[in-house]
Amino acid sequence: MARRKKLKLRMDRIILVLLIFVTIVCMIILGIYSLIKTLTREPKDDVKSQSSSVVSSEVTSQGNAFTPPKDTSAWELILANPSNNIGQDYAPPEIVTTNEGVEMDSRILEAYNKMAEDASNAGAPFWATSAYRSYQLQVDLFEKQVQQVLSEKPELTEEQAKQEAGTVVAVPGTSEHQTGLAIDVVSNEYTSLDENFETSKAFQWLQQNCYKYGFILRFPKGKEDITKIIYEPWHYRYVGVEAATEIMTKGITLEEYLGKVE
Numbered sequence: 001m002a003r004r005k006k007l008k009l010r011m012d013r014i015i016l017v018l019l020i021f022v023t024i025v026c027m028i029i030l031g032i033y034s035l036i037k038t039l040t041r042e043p044k045d046d047v048k049s050q051s052s053s054v055v056s057s058e059v060t061s062q063g064n065a066f067t068p069p070k071d072t073s074a075w076e077l078i079l080a081n082p083s084n085n086i087g088q089d090y091a092p093p094e095i096v097t098t099n100e101g102v103e104m105d106s107r108i109l110e111a112y113n114k115m116a117e118d119a120s121n122a123g124a125p126f127w128a129t130s131a132y133r134s135y136q137l138q139v140d141l142f143e144k145q146v147q148q149v150l151s152e153k154p155e156l157t158e159e160q161a162k163q164e165a166g167t168v169v170a171v172p173g174t175s176e177h178q179t180g181l182a183i184d185v186v187s188n189e190y191t192s193l194d195e196n197f198e199t200s201k202a203f204q205w206l207q208q209n210c211y212k213y214g215f216i217l218r219f220p221k222g223k224e225d226i227t228k229i230i231y232e233p234w235h236y237r238y239v240g241v242e243a244a245t246e247i248m249t250k251g252i253t254l255e256e257y258l259g260k261v262e
């Protein structure tokens with residue numbers, strides 16, 4: 001019996017030692033494991049924070065998507081208005097004649113043709129009556145107007161007559177028709193260049209769709225104090241799809257888009 005007891009005691013001691021050994025081994029393994037985990041976690045977290053910063057910058061750039069960088073030197077954003085005379089030397093690099101027989105800057109022909117074709121297919125056809133006008137043509141038109149003013153009011157000086165003529169005909173160099181990027185359109189429904197063009201299907205289609213082709217309604221109603229030009233529902237201007245989308249969806253003018261309101 002005593003021998004058995006002794007044996008049991010020894011066994012117990014061995015088990016205890018084994019248990020302590022196993023515990024120590026486990027603690028060492030756990031220690032190594034947590035050390036490895038700590039070491040490998042650090043770069044993981046970096047990747048995570050990097051990717052989350054990428055995501056947040058994407059969100060930021062998406063939020064800014066409607067504020068494009070305003071590279072005002074782009075050819076399609078040229079500003080010709082009473083405050084910005086583009087001078088007698090400006091002319092489109094290449095002038096083409098459309099099927100309708102009007103001249104425009106060759107760079108906008110494709111966009112214009114597509115817009116006219118789609119409008120026609122949608123049952124709202126229009127055609128261009130006038131687009132590019134040379135500086136010299138503007139000089140002739142302006143001079144003619146000055147002479148008319150002087151014949152009606154001979155008491156005016158030539159300077160006064162020029163000022164009055166400038167309220168009806170653009171001073172040479174200030175009409176964007178000189179850029180070849182502006183187009184006056186009419187439709188079967190309405191062939192006069194006046195406010196009532198807005199009642200035509202063509203106008204309604206253009207209001208909804210012109211920006212998709214890079215065109216804007218250049219002289220909107222209620223913006224006369226900014227454009228210094230009367231409401232012209234027939235006059236469209238090419239500015240490129242990006243600028244046109246912002247201008248038409250926000251209901252602003254080219255002057256406001258370019259930050260050149262005077």
Ligand SMILES: [Zn+2]
Nearest residue numbers: 182183184235
């Ligand atoms: Zn016009």
